[in-house]
Amino acid sequence: MCKQVERFDVAIVGARCAGSPLAALLARRGLRVCLLDGARFPSETLSTHVIQPCGVAALRRLGVLDSLLAAGAVPLTRFTLVAEHARIDADLEHEAEAFGAPGLCVRRVTLDELLVRAAASAGAEVRTGEKVRNLVGKNGRVEGVETARGTLRAPLVVGADGRRSTVAALVGAPEYHVAPPGRLFAWAYFEGVSDREPRLRLGRLGDLAFLASPTDAGLYMAGVCPSLKDRASFLAERERRFAQGLCHWPELHGVLAGATRVGSIRVMASWHGYFRAAAGPGWALLGDAGHFKDPTPAQGISDALRQAERLADAVEAGLGGGAAIDAQLARWWRWRDQDAYEMHWFASDLGAAGRPGPLHVQVIRDLASDDNAAEKMLRVLNHELRPSELFTPRRLGRALARTIRQRPGEIPELASELRSAIRSELGRRRARRSRRAGFSVALNGGQSPQTGRPELSASGRRGGPRPRPPRPSV
Structure with missing residues (x-):
């Protein structure tokens, strides 16, 4: 039985906080978009939960902010940063007005489902529970994806599928400006917290770092971040070590007094910071698929939303022809690196062990x-x-x-x-x-990520040489 071949303008792999906003933006501009994700929604993923005001402003422009607030997301109007005995306390009411939006702390099980719905409402073809197995292409250009259902042809494939991106592996996108991890991140949700002050707390006391904030559905999120050298011992006794960590910051311990933990302790113990080549002939990498930084300053969701807006503009301007889209993607890649470079290293220093x-x-x-x-x-x-x-x-x-x-x-x-x-x-x-x-605007660099039916697997192994995307400007 022959598998079907379908045609779209853009195929987006990954439907969370990068892929779904891009799908919605492109569909609203009249492009035929297919959005795929191996997961089904609602579902969890590892995240700091915090969205900076610039990201919340993007959510407002996307039309989902009211739904997030209705789900119980709390506008964060106070901020505390602690480093040993040094402390910054700030009232964010004025800043929220100046920034055009407040910060938010939202569980991804809530945020991502609303974003997927927004993409579908905008007219994108949304297919959850459908994994991409391979890429297809011709003459060095990616021209679509393969799934169990068949082949989706599209002049642009966007990988928005996170740190372990299938698309990044299949095109062989190299990493640069790699930053080693300093800490593991462990967090949990609590109910019955009497202190519902809309305050985001970041702290470093001794060898521990902390992140805490009220989140949606009446819950409170609290995170403990030990140095990575303690990874084995923490994971071996995560219940005890997590509880001890919460007690290490008396202020946070007081906030959680009398509260009950809901669900398990989530842990991100294996990660590193990086930039990846963000574009090539017929492909682009968005959000964590293309760049991941230390989570300490809570930038990932906001970065994904801002990148999606910029990429939507580039795609709309460039889909008139292959050369045009390549040039637009190169400019977008340059912007992404310039936008993220300093914050990347600032985050690494802030989250150092x-x-x-x-x-x-x-x-x-x-x-x-x-x-x-x-x-x-x-x-x-x-x-x-x-x-x-x-x-x-x-x-x-x-x-x-x-x-x-x-x-x-x-x-x-x-x-x-x-x-x-x-x-x-x-x-x-x-x-x-x-x-x-080493920067070059010639995106293919004389190499072919795919030729005809590509010899690529989901693991990124291939029969021919690795593609060599150009180096960016930073």
Whole structure:
């Protein structure tokens, strides 16, 4: 029996917070879109749950914000950042007005289902429970996907299928600016929390980091993040170690007093930060499929939503012909890397293993005493300000001088912190220069990710050579 062949303008693999928004945006512009995901919805996935105001604004433009609020998502109007004895507390009411939206903390079981519905309502063909087995193409260009049902032909295939992206594996998208993991992330939901203050809490105390916030359906999400060196022992006794971790921050322990945990402890213990080549002939990678950073500053959902909006513009402008779409995808890739580069390393530093160093703590103290600086910190998290525009050499120099003057006993630890920071910065600059030197707008680079019926499997193994997408500009 012959399998059917169907034709679309765009095939999107992955229907969560990157793929579904893109599908909705493209379908509303009159494109024929097929959205596929091996999962069925509602279903969970690993996530920090937090959506920055820039991401919430994208949800409003998409038309799903009211549904999220109706599901019990709490607008976050207060913010706390703790590093040892340094503390920033901020009221976000004014910032929410300035940003055009508040931050939110939403379970993915809620968010993703609403996004899938939005894609279907916009006119996209949504197929859940349908896995992509392979890609099809001709003359070096991806031209569709294969599933158990048959072949879907499309001049553009977008992989929005997360860190373990099938599409990224099949096209052989290389990684660069790789950042090693510092921590594992463990979280759970609680009901009966008496303190329903709409406050997002981020903390680093000793060797533990924390993330906590009210979320939808009347639940509270609390996360404990030990250094990765403790992975084996934490996983062996996760119930006990998680409970101990919550007690380590007295403020969070007080918030959860009398509350009851709902469900199991979720853990993300295996990950690393990276950029992947974001585009090639007939394909693109969106969201975590193309870039993943340390989850500590809670950027992933917002990044996916903003990237989807930009990619929708590029696709609409470029689908008139192969050369046009290649050029549009190259520009979008360049924007993505420039947009994410500094935040990528800022996230890696913020989520580093171990206790925060004396310079880190002093910088937080200085920010806490400067109202404008606290607002700038929130603007950094909202992608309105680059980290380097807040953590300037002058600000870091003042913090260094204060640490030496006020706490001379910490000078040996401070020296170690500085040596590590300098080594990291020099390595990052060398890597960035190397990427810039290798950038090319010619997306196929003379290589063929697929020829005819591609010799590719879901594992990414192939009979021929790996494709070599171009290097980006950062």
